[in-house]
Amino acid sequence: QVQLVQSGGGLVQAGGSLRLSCAASGRTFSSYAMGWFRQAPGKEREFVATFGLIGSTLYYADSVKGRFTISRDNAKNTVYLQMNSLKPEDTAVYYCAGRRGLGYRNQYDYDSWGQGTQVTVSS
Numbered sequence: 569q570v571q572l573v574q575s576g577g578g579l580v581q582a583g584g585s586l587r588l589s590c591a592a593s594g595r596t597f598s599s600y601a602m603g604w605f606r607q608a609p610g611k612e613r614e615f616v617a618t619f620g621l622i623g624s625t626l627y628y629a630d631s632v633k634g635r636f637t638i639s640r641d642n643a644k645n646t647v648y649l650q651m652n653s654l655k656p657e658d659t660a661v662y663y664c665a666g667r668r669g670l671g672y673r674n675q676y677d678y679d680s681w682g683q684g685t686q687v688t689v690s691s
Contacts, residue, residue: 569594569666570597570666570680571592571593571680572664572681573593574664574684575591577685578686578688580689580690582689582690583653585651585653586651586687587650588664590649591644591646597666600666600680601621601668601672602666603666603678604647604663604664605662605675606658606661606662607660607663608660613663615673616629616632616636616649617629617637617638618638621668626638631657635651636650636651636652637652649662649664654687658689659688662684663682663684663685665682666678666679666681
């Protein structure tokens with residue numbers, strides 16, 4: 569496993585932007601593909617975005633496609649989630665996660681998790 573520490577998040581008005589960061593540490597980090605999930609109150613944790621296991625392929629949930637962007641800084645072992653045009657329905661606790669398998673949409677595909685950070689979008 570890798571250790572993941574998140575930062576960012578907070579309260580923003582609808583239409584605004586936020587950036588989440590996830591710093592990774594651990595000797596096996598290079599073998600992990602990183603992604604983001606979110607969990608709203610009373611709902612299951614859902615996939616948001618991730619890198620493919622091989623190469624630079626990106627995958628996004630339909631609900632965030634065109635508004636959110638996942639990126640990474642390999643020199644800093646950090647993954648980002650830039651969130652633009654935020655909507656109230658984006659309100660959730662956001663988690664970064666790491667996996668080593670091909671599957672990516674299910675939370676059980678991931679074995680390393682950040683601590684979570686709250687994102688609240690007001691209308």
